[in-house]
Amino acid sequence: MKRLGAVIVFIITCYLQVSAQSISQHTFALGETAFLLDGKPFQMISGEMHYPRVPREAWRARMKMAKAMGLNTIGTYVFWNLHEPEKGRYDFSGNNDIAEFVKIAQEEGLWVVLRPSPYVCAEWEFGGYPYWLQEVKGLEVRSKEPQYLEAYRNYIKAVGKQLAPLQVNHGGNILMVQIENEYGSYSNDKDYLEVNRKMFVDAGFDGLLYTCDPEAAIKDGHLPGLLPAINGIDDPAKVKKLINENHDGKGPYYIAEWYPAWFDWWGTKHHTVSYQKYLGPLDSVLSAGISINMYMFHGGTTRGFMNGANGNDHTPYEPQISSYDYDAPLDEAGNATEKFMQFRKVIAKHLPAGQSLPEVPAARPVIEIPAIKLTQSTSIFSLRPIPVSSDKPLTFEDLGQAYGWVLYSTTLDGNKSGWLQLKELRDYCIVMVNGKRVGVLDRRKAQDSLLLQLPAGKVKLDLLVENLGRINFGPYLLSNKKGITEKVIFDHKELKNWQLFKFPFDQLPANTVKTTPVNNAPALKQGSFVLTEVGDTYLDLSNWGKGAVWINGHHLGRYWEVGPQQTIYVPAEWLKKGRNSIAVMELLKPEMKELRGIKHPILDVLK
Known part of the structure; x- marks a missing residue:
């Protein structure tokens, strides 16, 4: 019996070794006009899906839906602020287990395009950057500033340990890895991009690297020698022209972000776009042999406090909503929409001979919970932790707090009226006098002042300030602190002697x-x-x-x-x-x- 067991173990070991060798024989390279998988032309039909926006328990089901629509690849960002929430403390567990996400994709027969950037945009808090970077004096994101590069290098090495072994040239299913992200929309420092490239290689990403940018920024955002992918264009002739101009007259041709819809922010109409608008462009792109990544195939939900915001000198502050449904082909809950079914019909026309699509899985069961x-x-005042005392208001970052709320409390002499002003409020404030709400201030509406009438005697002033999401795009990435970021003025006098109560609500x-x-x-x-x-x-x-x-x-x-x-x-x-x-x-x-x-x-x- 022991001899039989030994034979079985030997056979299994040989099988696993042969399988591993077979897997590791995959190659992925740039051809003149097409990607080459194992030396043969390969057209990526990819869809973006972000692991933290989908419950880990549902990853596999969503990937089966991707296969049913005709996708052969999944694209995903990697989110620095999830994986290093505090400096030097890394988390790749639970819903942050990106390596498991990639492995499940491989088990489901899907390739992966990886986007560790470390800047992601993605309608995500601070564009993916961890809040604590702002507490390092002089640190400047997306630059060659030494403190930023050191933090970035440590992070990308941690990511490399998780994911570099899963590249296609190591037996995994990661076809390509993106450095930076739409950098040409931000700046044009090629030396900085070269630093990015080298850090990725040093972290173990030794396969195909690429950049991606919209049309107006591709010249500034790509690094010579890497494939310049294009975002937001689906005219085949224009796609080929832009990539040829920035890649020595060669392809392959890859639309890294093709937008079948859009995201929403608070106080603004829900964005939807009919599928009819996209069927022709999708068909023409696939007919031209161009590879494509739909952003988003499945949006899911931006849970917790991780939504980002837009805002600059020309537009108001616009925090994004928690639903990331995106009017995507797969809805927020992971069910096929009409857009999904119509895209599936187009993709089916372009399948290799002899191939067919799997059946679309049934819709997920839905329940209606009664009242x-x-x-x-529990009143907010009964939840107060031990306070931090400060002469002036402190920011969230000063307090070592990433998200949630901070309660700013002080005492005033009453029996007077005047304007209360919060200089540079970030972002939303409940104003309370003696425990009663008397008004709300909202950065979206440029509201930072309120006329107060104080009762007689000593008066308690409480300001509950919420971080509604750090800006994730544009130059204001460098000005993203939260809370009361300057000072509080009442009746022309600066208020001091504050008690600060932290409510991060990272746990209840x-x-x-x-x-x-x-x-x-x-x-x-x-x-x-x-x-x-x-x-x-x-x-x-x-x-x-x-x-x-x-x-x-x-x-x-x-x-x-x-x-x-x-x-x-x-x-x-x-x-x-x-x-x-x-x-x-x-x-x-x-x-x-x-x-x-x-x-x-x-x-x-x-x-």
Whole structure:
């Protein structure tokens, strides 16, 4: 019996060795006009899907949907602020396990295009940069500044340990790796791009590297010697012309970001574009042999506080919503849309002879949760941790806090009126006098001042400030601190002697107590509900004010009555049969006590 066991082990070992050798024989290279996989022309039909925007438990199901639409490749960014949330502390576990994401793609027969940048844009907080970079004096992102390069080098080495072994030339399924990201829209320092390239190689990324830029920026953003991919263009003649001009008259031709729709921000109409607009361009691009990456194939949800924002000298501050549905072919919950089905028909026309697409998986089960009672309410004042004392207000970064809220408290002499001004508010503030809300200040509307009438006696002034998302695109990347970033003035005098209370809410507070809400101050609402079956659902928050939601400890994202998003998607994977817990941090309507789950999203209602 022992001899038989030894023979079986020997056979299995030989099989694994032969399989590994077979896998490692793959090559991926640039041809004159096409990519060459194992020496043969290969057309990437790729779709962007970001691992943190999809529950880990659903990665494989989403990839099966990608295969069913006809994709052979998945594109994804890698997010620095997820993997190094604090300097020197790395996290590649759970939903951050990018290596597992890539391996599952390989098991499902999908190649991967990797985009570790480290700047990602992506409608993501600070464009993917960790907040703590801003606390390093003199550090300048996207530059040759030494402190930035040192932090960048440490990060990309950590990423390389996870992912370099998964490149196609090492037996994995990562075909190409992108350095930087639309750099030509930011600057044109070729020496900086060369530093990027060298750091990637030193981190173990020794396969194909490339850059990507929109039409107006491709000349500034590409590095000679690397493939210059193009974003936002789907005219085959123009794509070929732009790449030829920047690549010694050669291809291959790759549209690194092809936009079948767009994202949303708070207070603005939901963006949708009919699939009819895209069928002709998709067909012509594939007919021309051009490789393509749809941004997005599946958007998913930007959970937690990780949404970014737009804003510059010419446009107001525009924080993005938590839903990243994007009007993509695969909707926020991972179901096929009509756009998916129509794209599938186009792609099917271009399959190699003898190939056919797998059946489209059935839609995910949906449940409607009856009214959920939130029986416990804890005032923000009952949640206060030990304060930090400071003569002047401190920023989130000064406090070592990335996201969430900070409560700024001081005491004034009353019986007077005057204008309260928060110099450089970032980004949203609930103003309270003696525990009662008296107004709201909103950076989106350039609101930083409020006329106050103070009662007699000593008066408590509390300012609850929220980080609504750091800017993820443009020159304001260098000016992204949060909180009260300069000073507070009342009646022409600067206010001092502050107590600062940190509410990062990276985890729910453990010491909540049931309290009667004080006046109309923000409160943490908690409760539970029982399920006999699980399925996807959408929490209807259209009657609530503003805040964030957790279910079973999972931070599902923000809601805000201004819209257009009025629901929060709850994936079935994060629900369970039996008792489930729910928590809602409500800023504007602490009297609310009930919500429910419905079977459809509401993403297009403005108030």
